[in-house]
Amino acid sequence: MDENIDRTLDATGLNCPMPLLKTKQALAEMNSGERLHVMATDPGSWRDLDSFVALSGHAFASREERDGLFHYVLIKG
Template sequence: MDFHKELDARGLNCPLPILKTKKALADMVTGQVLRVIATDPGAVRDFQAFAKQTGNELLALTDENKEFVFFMKRK
């Protein structure tokens, strides 16, 4: 999947991956896609809740070798 910006949140625990994602999305324009890599297992439900609360779209979520990759589309 194509993306415009990448955020490495590996090794960070809740709530840091979401806080850094929120900051990164704020610097982007509507329609751009942010790729986030995280290792916190709690990030899966956190990103789903974040998408619902903010209106930013969670386009995809994959789990690769205990790393979670999220693609978030800026609203």
Template sequence: MDYQIDVVVDAKGQKCPMPVLLASRAIKKLESGQILLVEATDGGSKRDIPSWATDTGNELLDNNSEDGVHRYLIRKK
């Protein structure tokens, strides 16, 4: 499914907890219903980003990994 991405967070090369912190800062600037794409290379993000999305009440629409880059689509609540 294709989504209209409103903001992209490039957290590639950042270690924990930076991908979550960068995503948190970015999503605060979005309106409800807008979509955030987070790209990270830290393996911990595979656990941390989905947990953060759930804990904050936002919707994890998709996550996938390709060539060592983990991508997360999150819709703001």
């Protein structure tokens, strides 16, 4: 996991569309270039965040699934 994290968002236990909405809210409060680590348990978050990043100008530094927990590190565009 990336060590250069500026903020962490725990979206575990939240169902679609809440992980995406919470991610959008967190990124709105951050500066360009900062990194957000999102943790989620909703499998739909993989698709939702993939679509969001493709359309938003933000980028993935990494993303992975480990034992049912999804980890995303996004870089604010």
